[in-house]
Amino acid sequence: MKKFLVVLLAMLSVVVLFAQKSGGRLVIAMETEPVGLDPHLVTAFASHRVLENIYDGLMRYGENMKLVPNIAEEAQAVDPYTIVFKIREGVRFHDGTPLTVEDVLFSFQRILNPDTKSPAAAYYQDVESIKAIGDNKIEFKLKKPMASALLPNFAGVNSSIVSKKSLESGKNLQLETNGTGPFYLAEYVQGNYMILKKNPYYFVKDQPYLDEIKIVFMPEEVSRVAALRNGDVDIAKINEPLNLKQFPEGRFKVYRSPVLSYYLIGINTTRKPLNDPKVRNALNYAINREAIIKVVAFSEGVVTGPLNPAVQPWALQPKDFEEYKYNPAKAKELLTQAGYPNGFEFEIVTSQRYNFDKVAEVIQAQLAEIGVKVKINLVEWGIFIKRWRESDFDAFISMNSGSIEPDIQFYRTFRTGGSTNVFLYSNPRVDELLELGRSTVDVMKRKEVYDELQRILVKESPIIFLYSANQIFVSNTSIEGFKLLPNESLVFLRETYKK
Amino acid sequence: MSFSYLLRRVITSVPTVFFVVFVVFIAIHLVPGDVVDMMLGTQNYLTQEQINQLYRQYGLDKPLIVQFGVWLKNLFTLDFGTSLRTGKKVIDLIFDRFPVTLELSILSMVFASAIGIPLGIVAAIKKDSFVDGLVRVVGLIGLSSPSFWVGAILIVIFSGTFKGFNIFGFVHIHEDFLRNLQVMFLPALTLGLMLAAQIMRMARSSMLDVLQQEYIRTAKAKGVSYSKLIGKHALKNALIPIVTLSGIQLGYLLAGTIVIENMFALPGLGRLLLQAVNERDYPVIQFVVMFIAMLIVILNILVDFIYTLIDPRVELK
Numbered sequence: 001m002k003k004f005l006v007v008l009l010a011m012l013s014v015v016v017l018f019a020q021k022s023g024g025r026l027v028i029a030m031e032t033e034p035v036g037l038d039p040h041l042v043t044a045f046a047s048h049r050v051l052e053n054i055y056d057g058l059m060r061y062g063e064n065m066k067l068v069p070n071i072a073e074e075a076q077a078v079d080p081y082t083i084v085f086k087i088r089e090g091v092r093f094h095d096g097t098p099l100t101v102e103d104v105l106f107s108f109q110r111i112l113n114p115d116t117k118s119p120a121a122a123y124y125q126d127v128e129s130i131k132a133i134g135d136n137k138i139e140f141k142l143k144k145p146m147a148s149a150l151l152p153n154f155a156g157v158n159s160s161i162v163s164k165k166s167l168e169s170g171k172n173l174q175l176e177t178n179g180t181g182p183f184y185l186a187e188y189v190q191g192n193y194m195i196l197k198k199n200p201y202y203f204v205k206d207q208p209y210l211d212e213i214k215i216v217f218m219p220e221e222v223s224r225v226a227a228l229r230n231g232d233v234d235i236a237k238i239n240e241p242l243n244l245k246q247f248p249e250g251r252f253k254v255y256r257s258p259v260l261s262y263y264l265i266g267i268n269t270t271r272k273p274l275n276d277p278k279v280r281n282a283l284n285y286a287i288n289r290e291a292i293i294k295v296v297a298f299s300e301g302v303v304t305g306p307l308n309p310a311v312q313p314w315a316l317q318p319k320d321f322e323e324y325k326y327n328p329a330k331a332k333e334l335l336t337q338a339g340y341p342n343g344f345e346f347e348i349v350t351s352q353r354y355n356f357d358k359v360a361e362v363i364q365a366q367l368a369e370i371g372v373k374v375k376i377n378l379v380e381w382g383i384f385i386k387r388w389r390e391s392d393f394d395a396f397i398s399m400n401s402g403s404i405e406p407d408i409q410f411y412r413t414f415r416t417g418g419s420t421n422v423f424l425y426s427n428p429r430v431d432e433l434l435e436l437g438r439s440t441v442d443v444m445k446r447k448e449v450y451d452e453l454q455r456i457l458v459k460e461s462p463i464i465f466l467y468s469a470n471q472i473f474v475s476n477t478s479i480e481g482f483k484l485l486p487n488e489s490l491v492f493l494r495e496t497y498k499k
Numbered sequence: 500m501s502f503s504y505l506l507r508r509v510i511t512s513v514p515t516v517f518f519v520v521f522v523v524f525i526a527i528h529l530v531p532g533d534v535v536d537m538m539l540g541t542q543n544y545l546t547q548e549q550i551n552q553l554y555r556q557y558g559l560d561k562p563l564i565v566q567f568g569v570w571l572k573n574l575f576t577l578d579f580g581t582s583l584r585t586g587k588k589v590i591d592l593i594f595d596r597f598p599v600t601l602e603l604s605i606l607s608m609v610f611a612s613a614i615g616i617p618l619g620i621v622a623a624i625k626k627d628s629f630v631d632g633l634v635r636v637v638g639l640i641g642l643s644s645p646s647f648w649v650g651a652i653l654i655v656i657f658s659g660t661f662k663g664f665n666i667f668g669f670v671h672i673h674e675d676f677l678r679n680l681q682v683m684f685l686p687a688l689t690l691g692l693m694l695a696a697q698i699m700r701m702a703r704s705s706m707l708d709v710l711q712q713e714y715i716r717t718a719k720a721k722g723v724s725y726s727k728l729i730g731k732h733a734l735k736n737a738l739i740p741i742v743t744l745s746g747i748q749l750g751y752l753l754a755g756t757i758v759i760e761n762m763f764a765l766p767g768l769g770r771l772l773l774q775a776v777n778e779r780d781y782p783v784i785q786f787v788v789m790f791i792a793m794l795i796v797i798l799n800i801l802v803d804f805i806y807t808l809i810d811p812r813v814e815l816k
Contacts, residue, residue: 033774035584035585035778036584036585036586043538043539043540043542114546114548114549115552117545117549117552117553119542119544121544122544172586174585174586175585175586175587189595189766190585190587190592190595190766190771191595191596191765191766191767191770191771191774192669192764192766193668216667216668216764217764218667218764219761219764219770220761220762220764222651222654222655222762223654223667223762223763223764226654226655226657226658226666226667227658227666227667229658229659230657230658230662230664230666230667231662232665232666232667232668233667380530380532381532381777382530382531382532382533382536382537382777382779383530383531383532384532385532385536385537385539385540385541386531386532386533386536387531388541389536389539389543398541400541412543419543419544420541420542420543422543
């Protein structure tokens, strides 16, 4: 009898536990709205956040940014030139059709087709061939031994698997979706809200827990705060840490996590006097990063080097760099050596978003202490991008998205002639290290390569790395299972539920 | 208003609308940063050849005047364009967004008139009294308070005080009437308060003018009752400048109130235009601007028509 009771209790608790996780409707307030829905084309951050819950890639990021298989059941780097993915069986698109190797092949052919103009094509430029092996495997042959460096790209929204049949039937993926992800897009009222509903075919058993997610677009922070306090939404993104005071503990939960994206000063390395690495390095010493974090981000952030300090084993810690210790005397000394004992004047171009203007003001004040006069030129974002692309600046303040993979973080940005090397930076040793890092398989040797690279990048500072701000979300207490990732992804909505 | 008058007004408005659209077209293309720049952002993932292909695809490789010509030609064939960023038809976007802005504008005017006109009249009748002073001070505060500030204060007050009152979560009026009114209440009040201040000042000065007219003195001498004197004889004439002002204000409102629509997360025309400008989504910008210009022209004709109703001496021919 006792045994029976124990079993009964155990069963009941399982039922209760399961019942707790299942069902419900979550309302989430987001600041920005997607711009387009085609996973292979979108570049807007807001599009990525939504589409990663609708589409799946071969891989995805799990907890602590660990790469885990997704549509691929297994990913194997057979050798440094070859990756083989075993495609999961039983995966269905939202319209009920099964996902096959054909769809995977088709997706990558579409990405690589220059007419598609997918941002992901650049990631796969060193892929020599893609072919199906049997009916459940797919093989990527690479021109360079960079299998492990390439893997994180398969987790990005731009590398999602789309339905060949849907596209061939003439569907416009910018307007309609058909993925394999945990939710499908049930309704989208532009400028107002989006409704994602539970995908009954989702291949992970019991997931997602929620029946429905309503994403409401609220551009103003004051509205998101009020809506959350008023109970109009369950969870919201908060940008200004000061607003956290409005959410008393006990009634609300605060989620914060460091992010990979980082604030930076980008420098045109061809314009005098900033073309002199010594001058750029002097600026490094004259900038008090902790003070910026305190004043602009209300201490919600961490100092970052060329790689986010949390990216292990690759990142060197900020304290390892002499240049990151605030030392105006040393800065002055370097400027004198470079022939500018009385300082100089230069312009920082920036825009009024994500507090760039505030960062610029603090830096202006800090550099004034060593006699360097900064003229801040605040421009509209479109104008900023134009000037960025044409390297039409002395320096700029902006934010770059970071990566856990050093090759992704550095290759395009610092290689001579790299597509995002708007700093016009060129150092043959850096080019050499970038190629070496890309093709070195041994982890220890690869680490040595990136250690040297990071040291050079800080010493020569085409970019002055500043800090990474925390991302903050606040929810009411009924929300469970919500987690943040450093790449600011919301893939954990599939494991979120309401009590 | 005769039909030939209406026709003449419509025809003479065409150059105005054309001019506005042309100027905006040139201006938005001259601003640095185009739709391709915005698409690439700070990622720069396409080759120069692919970028050139995009310009060709969007017709942006042609001289500006040719691009304008193409747009006009498409307009005449009822092809109003497609958003370059979202792939949606521009006409559908307008149909989705305009009703929200129209409702917000009308409700704001209702608030503004309901508050502004009576207060203005009271201030005029009780000129130089305490009430007049109070109304003038409140009016001045209303004029000088930016709408984003008033909106934020109202949001904070309502979200703390009235639990269960829907401040956000817009639904169309035909979907859920009560919820729609609740959600529209605060944004309309915010805009209404700002406009009420202007209407109130106009009502006061206009009423004061009228009250000094000789026919009012005559009416008083004839023993017309005070309420009739104000309500019938004075108010009707005092209304003309108020109608003009309201017409102009309604025009501004219909152009979309970007700040308020953003703050209250309303999917209106202003927010659409702002997003389109930010993304340099040219077809959306051009058509929305043309639509707004046309609305303002229509509104002006309507205001002129209302004059004839208020003052029979005004004749439109």
